[in-house]
Amino acid sequence: MTSSSDRSPAVDVKGTYEVRTYGCQMNVHDSERLSGLLEDAGYVRAPEGSDGDADVVVFNTCAVRENADNKLYGNLGRLAPMKTKRPGMQIAVGGCLAQKDRDTIVKKAPWVDVVFGTHNIGKLPVLLERARIQEEAQIEIAESLEAFPSTLPTRRESAYAAWVSISVGCNNTCTFCIVPALRGKEEDRRPGDILAEVEALVAEGVSEITLLGQNVNAYGSDLGDREAFSKLLRACGQIEGLERVRFTSPHPRDFTDDVIAAMAETPNVMPQLHMPLQSGSDPILKAMRRSYRQDRFLGIIEKVRAAIPHAAISTDIIVGFPGETEEDFQQTMHVVREARFANAFTFQYSKRPGTPAADMEGQIAKEVVQDRYMRLVALQEEISWEENKKQVGRTLEVMVAEGEGRKDGATHRLSGRAPDNRLVHFTKPEEEVRPGDVVTVDITYAAPHHLLAEGPTLTVRRTRAGDAWEKRNAAPAQPAGVMLGIPTLGVPAPLPAATSGCAAPQG
Numbered sequence: 001m002t003s004s005s006d007r008s009p010a011v012d013v014k015g016t017y018e019v020r021t022y023g024c025q026m027n028v029h030d031s032e033r034l035s036g037l038l039e040d041a042g043y044v045r046a047p048e049g050s051d052g053d054a055d056v057v058v059f060n061t062c063a064v065r066e067n068a069d070n071k072l073y074g075n076l077g078r079l080a081p082m083k084t085k086r087p088g089m090q091i092a093v094g095g096c097l098a099q100k101d102r103d104t105i106v107k108k109a110p111w112v113d114v115v116f117g118t119h120n121i122g123k124l125p126v127l128l129e130r131a132r133i134q135e136e137a138q139i140e141i142a143e144s145l146e147a148f149p150s151t152l153p154t155r156r157e158s159a160y161a162a163w164v165s166i167s168v169g170c171n172n173t174c175t176f177c178i179v180p181a182l183r184g185k186e187e188d189r190r191p192g193d194i195l196a197e198v199e200a201l202v203a204e205g206v207s208e209i210t211l212l213g214q215n216v217n218a219y220g221s222d223l224g225d226r227e228a229f230s231k232l233l234r235a236c237g238q239i240e241g242l243e244r245v246r247f248t249s250p251h252p253r254d255f256t257d258d259v260i261a262a263m264a265e266t267p268n269v270m271p272q273l274h275m276p277l278q279s280g281s282d283p284i285l286k287a288m289r290r291s292y293r294q295d296r297f298l299g300i301i302e303k304v305r306a307a308i309p310h311a312a313i314s315t316d317i318i319v320g321f322p323g324e325t326e327e328d329f330q331q332t333m334h335v336v337r338e339a340r341f342a343n344a345f346t347f348q349y350s351k352r353p354g355t356p357a358a359d360m361e362g363q364i365a366k367e368v369v370q371d372r373y374m375r376l377v378a379l380q381e382e383i384s385w386e387e388n389k390k391q392v393g394r395t396l397e398v399m400v401a402e403g404e405g406r407k408d409g410a411t412h413r414l415s416g417r418a419p420d421n422r423l424v425h426f427t428k429p430e431e432e433v434r435p436g437d438v439v440t441v442d443i444t445y446a447a448p449h450h451l452l453a454e455g456p457t458l459t460v461r462r463t464r465a466g467d468a469w470e471k472r473n474a475a476p477a478q479p480a481g482v483m484l485g486i487p488t489l490g491v492p493a494p495l496p497a498a499t500s501g502c503a504a505p506q507g
Helices: 023-039 069-087 094-103 103-110 120-134 179-183 191-203 228-236 256-264 282-289 294-307 326-339 366-389 464-474
Strands: 015-021 043-045 056-061 091-095 113-117 138-140 163-165 208-212 246-247 272-274 310-318 343-348 395-400 412-416 425-428 440-444 452-453 459-461
Touching: 015 023, 023 091, 023 120, 023 163, 023 208, 056 069, 056 094, 056 208, 069 091, 069 094, 069 103, 069 452, 091 094, 091 120, 094 103, 113 120, 120 138, 120 191, 138 272, 191 228, 191 459, 208 228, 228 246, 228 256, 228 440, 256 294, 294 310, 294 326, 310 326, 310 366, 326 366, 343 366, 395 425, 395 452, 425 440
Parallel strands: 015 043, 015 056, 056 091, 091 113, 113 138, 163 208, 208 246, 272 310, 310 343, 425 452
Antiparallel strands: 395 412, 395 440, 412 425, 440 459
16 A cells, blocks of 8 residues: 555656546445555546546546446447547546446447456556557456455545445345456455554554455355454454544344444444344245345344444345235335334435346336335335434534535535444634544434434544645645545445445445
């Protein structure tokens, strides 16, 4: 991992770049690496709102949604006339859709210069240079991982929160998910490498990390240690200066009692859990090839609540999976009522080309799926609001965020995240507060998706993370640099909020 502090002096600027990211947190994390690689190669980030007016435009794609390819080709089509006017401009397509479609992309969009897959993102600068010299498209799709993403340079957007990838790939065979075919089998990093990265991030001022994996709590299966994930959580608890630890996304099959104990007994592991349900119906779970049933799922929720009473639990749910009856749907509604999720990311089933579910009999009519979806959303909205109302009167520590509240300027508020990751808007204190600092506030009002602290801020704690943010923003812009942090798209915003990504619906 390369940071701005250990790089050689900046190389000559080659031009500007823009990375457009679609899909899940894995893709967001990969885009950090793509940006870091390009900056290491001498490119600088194009200004916000450049809308394709950059020398290099990279699409980091997702293949989970049925219309993913239409979205990509539509965007590529809009860039074609821009490239005609600027012959030196280059366009690259990577990610899951590139891994899946390979040659098809260049056939449909011959103005694309580079196509690369999920396993060889480190090759992007070389492929761009080769395409420029040879004046022809370069297509390179590796079938297995060439370098673990965290060994590549990184351009992060925040000084106070970061992703840390602990594994790549997935060993599950969910019938609705194409991710294992595109990301490969699970491959775990060594614990020492993970902890070394966390310690380096903390030394840079990061105070919150999120452990990231396609099936994060299966960590250890590649190492031969079934308790490796709980041990990793406890080890993170020993790192001085690391205030908040989160992880996403786990799988109910691998969620064991030792993980619950580690969460409850490690002070800096936050009382937050994202546990994908997908369906509450046992027959549908079987058809999805999900290896748990309703009782098992609700049993996990019960154990977590017993060990961590204030835990906020979120989930993913797919409505309208092939063969789903009204009774199956009512079983999902039953689990939602019983589990009382703080929030749920709900999806109408759509065919993923290349998945077994796409060819299953019993595809549900769109209007039926829409009706069930609306009923589910209404129920969850009601529960989310009721659960948030329970927070009124509590005193919470809030880590100040950057750009979380769209109306903060008009309302003279700031925003941040509570330990359980609930979004909190609070009155701006007279004392200067920076992203990464921590404030203590009393919750006075609850809405379905956020909390308000309308009274005065009780305490303000200036942190090393806030210092790092201040230093970052005071420094003059570097012509080419690789920085530590994380895009505001992910942490500290709710991580499962990627509405079209693989990690959300695939669980």
